[in-house]
Amino acid sequence: xxxxxxxxxxxxxxxxxxxxxxxxxxxxxxxxxxxxxxxxxxxxxxxxxxxxxxxxxxxxxxxxxxxxxxxxxxxxxxxxxxxxxxxxxxxxxxxxxxxxxxxxxxxxxxxxxxxxxxxxxxxxxxxxxxxxxxxxxxxxxxxxxxxxxxxxxxxxxxxxxxxxxxxxxxxxxxxxxxxxxxxxxxxxxxxxxxxxxxxxxxxxxxxxxxxxxxxxxxxxxxxxxxxxxxxxxxxxxxxxxxxxxxxxxxxxxxxxxxxxxxxxxxxxxxxxxxxxxxxxxxxxxxxxxxxxxxxxxxxxxxxxxxxxxxxxxxxxxxxxxxxxxxxxxxxxxxxxxxxxxxxxxxxxxxxxxxxxxxxxxxxxxxxxxxxxxxxxxxxxxxxxxxxxxx
Ligand code: CTP
Numbered sequence: 001x002x003x004x005x006x007x008x009x010x011x012x013x014x015x016x017x018x019x020x021x022x023x024x025x026x027x028x029x030x031x032x033x034x035x036x037x038x039x040x041x042x043x044x045x046x047x048x049x050x051x052x053x054x055x056x057x058x059x060x061x062x063x064x065x066x067x068x069x070x071x072x073x074x075x076x077x078x079x080x081x082x083x084x085x086x087x088x089x090x091x092x093x094x095x096x097x098x099x100x101x102x103x104x105x106x107x108x109x110x111x112x113x114x115x116x117x118x119x120x121x122x123x124x125x126x127x128x129x130x131x132x133x134x135x136x137x138x139x140x141x142x143x144x145x146x147x148x149x150x151x152x153x154x155x156x157x158x159x160x161x162x163x164x165x166x167x168x169x170x171x172x173x174x175x176x177x178x179x180x181x182x183x184x185x186x187x188x189x190x191x192x193x194x195x196x197x198x199x200x201x202x203x204x205x206x207x208x209x210x211x212x213x214x215x216x217x218x219x220x221x222x223x224x225x226x227x228x229x230x231x232x233x234x235x236x237x238x239x240x241x242x243x244x245x246x247x248x249x250x251x252x253x254x255x256x257x258x259x260x261x262x263x264x265x266x267x268x269x270x271x272x273x274x275x276x277x278x279x280x281x282x283x284x285x286x287x288x289x290x291x292x293x294x295x296x297x298x299x300x301x302x303x304x305x306x307x308x309x310x311x312x313x314x315x316x317x318x319x320x321x322x323x324x325x326x327x328x329x330x331x332x333x334x335x336x337x338x339x340x341x342x343x344x345x346x347x348x349x350x351x352x353x354x355x356x357x358x359x360x361x362x363x364x365x366x367x368x369x370x371x372x373x374x375x376x377x378x379x380x381x382x383x384x385x386x387x388x389x390x
Contacts, residue, residue: 004037006153057091067097071105081119105150131159170211175251176204177258179219181237186269194341197221200257206369237287253302295325302379
């Protein structure tokens with residue numbers, strides 16, 4: 001049963017959570033497991049009407065910004081689509097729940113049945129949202145695999161984030177670069193760095209959730225493919241340069257989070273070079289400075305860079321902010337534990353051209369991403385106002 005995990009993941013993501021369980025749901029999980037995961041009492045049909053007259057379905061409907069139904073059964077969908085408010089869940093939906101996200105889990109025949117599909121269609125028309133079902137091993141014994149498996153808690157949390165994010169980047173195109181580049185010495189050896197891509201992916205996902213059309217230009221990473229955006233895969237700095245420059249004119253904002261290698265071998269051998277003992281000399285040349293080139297070509301775009309510094313951080317970052325013609329720069333410190341390569345947390349200081357500095361403190365990369373995008377939104381609005389005033 002994935003529901004307690006989902007409750008835990010939602011709380012870890014910073015949401016205030018309450019659990020609601022119908023009598024049918026309590027046949028599959030215990031009230032205690034749900035209460036522990038939710039960190040508070042479970043709303044059940046046994047407590048539907050309080051002795052002093054309160055009605056739980058109305059209170060819950062007004063309290064929640066989003067009602068997540070996980071797992072959602074064929075019967076649950078049918079009751080909701082028919083408006084049959086005979087259980088606490090359906091009554092809460094009818095009682096005015098602002099937004100409903102269904103995570104169906106059922107046998108594929110039941111999912112594909114015209115009755116279920118008609119119910120799903122009807123609920124969609126009413127503005128309800130869905131995540132899954134997905135293809136995979138089914139819960140019922142002996143049913144094998146098929147389309148009917150509930151989405152993983154992490155996926156459901158991503159959809160929750162999407163539905164609860166303000167759509168302040170709607171209509172904007174945001175270009176994001178992420179991950180390292182690889183500069184090949186020969187077909188099996190390259191120069192690179194330990195960038196995981198997590199910071200750039202977090203920016204791309206946050207921009208998507210806030211309504212932007214997102215193009216993510218990614219170096220090689222081990223991260224899963226993000227949904228709802230165009231992903232352009234590159235390896236070398238020169239490929240990243242081409243990909244970004246081509247898409248730059250159509251972009252409203254660019255966040256350059258990639259850790260571009262600064263050097264590339266002067267030439268790449270087409271065959272594996274046999275090892276030689278003793279001292280070896282590798283001739284290196286600079287890679288193109290992508291961000292500096294974007295800064296030169298900037299017209300209406302908001303341009304954001306990163307700076308990784310191990311010393312004289314502010315001074316060096318400020319020099320990059322000016323030299324690369326940026327709207328602001330995000331300074332991080334790879335040697336500090338709070339923002340080490342590959343982690344889920346980061347600590348960034350945003351430096352602005354007017355001399356101000358804003359620190360995020362140590363927060364998740366997703367929170368850093370949202371703070372960066374808050375400023376991107378501000379800059380977009382200011383630039384627009386300036387254009388209109390001209
Ligand atoms: N950057 C880039 N192209 C490069 C190198 C860096 O676009 N060839 C971008 C990075 O994505 C980052 C910013 O420039 O947004 C600063 O990167 P950083 O490596 O800190 O700075 P450099 O300009 O390479 O300067 P230095 O290595 O001297 O610190």
